[in-house]
Amino acid sequence: MACGGARAKFYACSCFYNKNIFVSTYGVHVSFRNEKTFRTEYGPLLKSRGCLTEESFQQVISQIKAEIERRRSLGSTFLQRQKLISESYNPLHPEVYSLQRNFLATEFLQLVDFCNSREASRHGLLQRVTCLAPKQTYKFPIFTKEFCRQFLDELNNFECSGLPKGRPNSMNQHGISIAELGCDASLISPLRDTFLRPITRLLYPDLGGDALDSHKAFVVHYGPAADQDLAYHFDNAEITLNVCLGEEFEGGELYFGGMQQEMDNETEFQAVAHHLTFGILHCGQHRHGALPLSAGERWNLIVWLRASCIRNLCCPMCASKPELVETPGFGEGFSFVQKDISQHIHLQCLRSRFMEELNDKRWRIYMHGHTHGEGQAVGACGTIPENRNQDRNLPINKYSNGIKL
Numbered sequence: 001m002a003c004g005g006a007r008a009k010f011y012a013c014s015c016f017y018n019k020n021i022f023v024s025t026y027g028v029h030v031s032f033r034n035e036k037t038f039r040t041e042y043g044p045l046l047k048s049r050g051c052l053t054e055e056s057f058q059q060v061i062s063q064i065k066a067e068i069e070r071r072r073s074l075g076s077t078f079l080q081r082q083k084l085i086s087e088s089y090n091p092l093h094p095e096v097y098s099l100q101r102n103f104l105a106t107e108f109l110q111l112v113d114f115c116n117s118r119e120a121s122r123h124g125l126l127q128r129v130t131c132l133a134p135k136q137t138y139k140f141p142i143f144t145k146e147f148c149r150q151f152l153d154e155l156n157n158f159e160c161s162g163l164p165k166g167r168p169n170s171m172n173q174h175g176i177s178i179a180e181l182g183c184d185a186s187l188i189s190p191l192r193d194t195f196l197r198p199i200t201r202l203l204y205p206d207l208g209g210d211a212l213d214s215h216k217a218f219v220v221h222y223g224p225a226a227d228q229d230l231a232y233h234f235d236n237a238e239i240t241l242n243v244c245l246g247e248e249f250e251g252g253e254l255y256f257g258g259m260q261q262e263m264d265n266e267t268e269f270q271a272v273a274h275h276l277t278f279g280i281l282h283c284g285q286h287r288h289g290a291l292p293l294s295a296g297e298r299w300n301l302i303v304w305l306r307a308s309c310i311r312n313l314c315c316p317m318c319a320s321k322p323e324l325v326e327t328p329g330f331g332e333g334f335s336f337v338q339k340d341i342s343q344h345i346h347l348q349c350l351r352s353r354f355m356e357e358l359n360d361k362r363w364r365i366y367m368h369g370h371t372h373g374e375g376q377a378v379g380a381c382g383t384i385p386e387n388r389n390q391d392r393n394l395p396i397n398k399y400s401n402g403i404k405l
């Protein structure tokens with residue numbers, strides 16, 4: 001059951017312009033109102049992380065002001081770049097810009113068929129995907145190898161084009177925005193609506209899995225001339241899809257910790273190896289990062305899937321009722337709805353979750369107790385040994401409380 005339909009207009013929350021700003025040098029996320037308040041609120045913390053002189057403090061202030069300016073002008077610079085790219089970029093493989101069924105792995109199409117069938121149930125789906133860790137993290141093939149190769153060729157071609165590129169998000173320095181490239185509506189929207197939504201409807205009913213109505217899609221790029229790793233963070237998404245497009249690489253595993261709302265036990269992380277063509281679906285609020293790449297290059301397609309009926313109730317970034325600000329495109333996926341209507345919608349989502357669990361229970365009774373719970377079928381995951389973090393110079397503490405926008 002859908003809760004909330006597609007909406008033409010999306011908004012950002014005002015917190016986008018002054019909160020959750022990542023200061024990479026000291027690995028902290030901060031809020032900023034003015035320098036005086038900032039000094040009082042964050043001076044001691046920054047000092048404890050090595051920001052010892054007035055000069056380095058002023059560098060932090062400049063970095064924050066530049067990031068706020070980048071966010072304020074994001075809408076207009078995005079539109080300018082998108083126009084320039086559509087007018088002057090010659091795609092190498094124009095055919096990869098519009099989704100076709102033959103881009104998708106047979107196993108993925110079978111999963112979608114199952115989810116659309118009369119037998120569809122969460123329990124049945126859990127038996128058909130690899131469950132990684134207990135926190136609603138799943139892995140299954142998405143694309144064919146052929147599509148990944150062609151799409152990567154296209155991305156490399158664009159990368160070499162010399163055209164301007166916006167940073168894909170506030171933490172990755174390298175990568176490509178799918179909307180700027182020009183295939184958001186023709187490639188990602190149908191992937192979301194026709195193929196992912198039947199799956200997320202069953203796996204994430206409580207996160208608006210049946211009500212995904214916007215997304216932010218981008219490609220991250222790790223390698224010698226690109227990013228090396230990614231700090232621990234959670235996403236500005238209800239659900240995240242992360243697909244490995246290639247190429248050959250070593251290291252760079254994703255690792256998962258606790259949920260944003262939980263206190264993190266900072267030594268217990270699960271590393272998940274990624275494989276070409278496979279997608280990992282996880283809750284946006286599930287904290288994660290990427291270990292350093294040791295060889296090769298890694299390109300992953302990231303889709304932050306959003307459900308306005310969920311985020312309208314509470315902004316996942318500031319954990320308050322969102323204060324809406326108009327922006328071009330999908331904004332940050334909030335929509336304008338009357339409070340009482342959105343609460344009604346939320347109740348419908350909860351009800352749909354309840355029905356799923358009821359169905360699961362019935363199914364379990366039918367199966368005479370032969371169940372495979374989410375936590376039981378563990379795929380390619382394990383615990384990162386403590387010394388590995390030290391070996392790889394991964395200062396996990398530095399990254400606590402990360403947030404990605």
Ligand SMILES: O=C(O)CCC(=O)C(=O)O
Nearest residue numbers: 220230235242290300302
């Ligand atoms: O490097 C990766 O695969 C993770 C990317 C990620 O977590 C993100 O972009 O939100």
Ligand SMILES: [Fe+2]
Nearest residue numbers: 234235288404
């Ligand atoms: Fe992420």
